[in-house]
Amino acid sequence: MTIDQVKGALYGVAIGDALGVPVEFNQRAYLDQNPVVDFIGYKSHNQPPGTFSDDASLTFCLAESLCYGFDLIDMADRFVRWQSAGYWAAYGEVFDIGMTTYAAISRLKRGVQPQLAGDFDEDANGNGSLMRIMPLVFYTKDLPLGIRYEIVKDVSSITHGHIRSVISCFYYLELALHLLNGKSKEEAYKITATTVKEVLDQQKIIERELKIFDPLLETDISLRTRDKISSSGYVIDSLMASVWCFMTTNNYQEATLKSVNLGHDTDTTGAITGGLAGLYYGLHDIPEKWRRELARTKDIDELGLRLFNMRQ
Structure with a gap:
């Protein structure tokens, strides 16, 4: 793990978010004619260029909490501070929040335990836990596979408790882990499929949920054409679109611009x-x-820098 990787991940989330903020909700056809190529301002959320939204803010809340060790209550408190007081917001004000995340934070305010605050319903599988989960890889990187899964499950469940969101976060962090350890994209993709299937088998996840992840676990998603990639706020769409963009490009700029120009939930x-x-x-x-x-x-x-030097 290097400081270049840690800062790359944090900046990577925030810049991808900021590139997408002005065009959130725009259709793919519109962006095909008017593609994002740089920071722009205002438009969808009336924010200046370079403004990140809830995606990066909650990522930073999680990262900062991890600097002091692993504490779900502390993570939850920082999420509440973000929603209530603009903590880690780009300019001290929250201008975008998902409904499931809002409901979970409302439960946290009422004293619900963090790992029980997220919605466990099947229709509450937005991308709100996946979008903020990246910093956790720096904490779990040296832990056994089964423990990694349990930790990811708890952290996702602060806002999104359904197994589909949990598996999405786990898959994403396993892929990130193998990239962190120096594997090529192709190697990391193959290893991730193996490790994720191993854990899901151990957890006895129902077959219906497993089949949803077949495009990542059983096939090469990079072979899909763009018209087969969805970019809605549904966690499965977000995960697959992001992995597809990453696997089919060759640098940071190309990957993020490709993802934003898919349209719809562009910032996430x-x-x-x-x-x-x-x-x-x-x-x-x-x-x-x-x-x-x-x-x-x-x-x-x-x-x-603090995340790089954190204690586990």
Whole structure:
């Protein structure tokens, strides 16, 4: 694990998020004619260029909590502070929050235990836990496979408790782990399928849920054509779109722009893709202009250093 990888992951999430914020909800056909190629401002959320949203803010809340050790209550408290007071928001104000995350934070405020606060219903499988989960890989990287799964399950369940969201987060972090350990994209993809299937077999996950992940576990998703990739706010769409964008590109800029220009939930697809690409290619591969123009760069730099030096 290097500081270039840690900062690359944090900046990667935030820049992918910021690239997508102005065009969130835009259709793919519109972006085909008007593609995002750089930071732009205002539009969908009326925010200045370089503004990240809930995706990066909650990622930073999780990262900062991990700097002090693993504590679900502390993580939950930081999520509440973000929603209530703009903690880790780009400019101190929350302008975007998913319904499932909002409901979970409302439960946290009422004193519900963090691992029980997330919605466990099948129709509550938005991408709100996947979008913020990346920093956890730096904590779990040296832990046994089964323990990694249990930790991911608890952290996802702060906002999203259904098994589909949990598996999505687990798959994403297993892929990130193998990239962190120096595997090529192709090697990491193959190893991830093996380790994830091993854990899901141990957990006796019902077959119906397992089949949903077949495009990642049983096939090569990079062979899919763009018209077969969805980019909605559904966690499965977000996971598959992000892995597809990462696997079919060759650098951070190409990966994130490809993801944002899929349309629909642009900020989150950008954030999830950007986390993988930033981790894999490193901070040095992210365009300097984007790093310079992103909100709160000094704070992100300092957080990255603390995360790199965290105690487990």
